[in-house]
Amino acid sequence: MEFKTKYNNGDELYIICKHMTYKAEICKTCDNDPLGVKIRGVNFECPACGGYSSQIEDTVKWEIHKLRSGKVERINIESYTKVFGQHKPLKITYMLSIIGMRNELFWDEDVLFWSFDDAIAECNARNIL
Numbered sequence: 340m341e342f343k344t345k346y347n348n349g350d351e352l353y354i355i356c357k358h359m360t361y362k363a364e365i366c367k368t369c370d371n372d373p374l375g376v377k378i379r380g381v382n383f384e385c386p387a388c389g390g391y392s393s394q395i396e397d398t399v400k401w402e403i404h405k406l407r408s409g410k411v412e413r414i415n416i417e418s419y420t421k422v423f424g425q426h427k428p429l430k431i432t433y434m435l436s437i438i439g440m441r442n443e444l445f446w447d448e449d450v451l452f453w454s455f456d457d458a459i460a461e462c463n464a465r466n467i468l
């Protein structure tokens with residue numbers, strides 16, 4: 340079966356990706372006290388967080404991956420037959436080779452752009468949301 344892809348091998352593209360920073364969530368039971376909770380003068384490990392306060396998303400910022408373009412090196416096409424009565428859409432992802440970088444990730448079409456300017460414009464649009 341033949342599939343038409345938006346990009347082809349050798350196309351030079353920019354990738355945009357999300358960068359996240361995290362902050363520690365304050366545990367409502369122990370206030371992140373490393374000694375845990377005190378019951379009748381004895382310290383116990385916090386039963387809510389177990390001493391590991393969880394991390395929550397703080398800020399999300401879209402930016403151009405490494406600020407450089409890369410060439411499409413591999414295209415991965417996942418095509419499914421009907422699974423449990425549902426038809427999963429065709430999934431096309433791309434691996435790019437970027438000079439000086441080892442990169443083995445496959446990227447979705449919606450994060451790939453022909454030009455630096457288009458990629459920056461999309462980052463700015465997504466950062467406003």
Ligand SMILES: [Zn+2]
Binds near residue numbers: 370385386387389
């Ligand atoms: Zn806790």
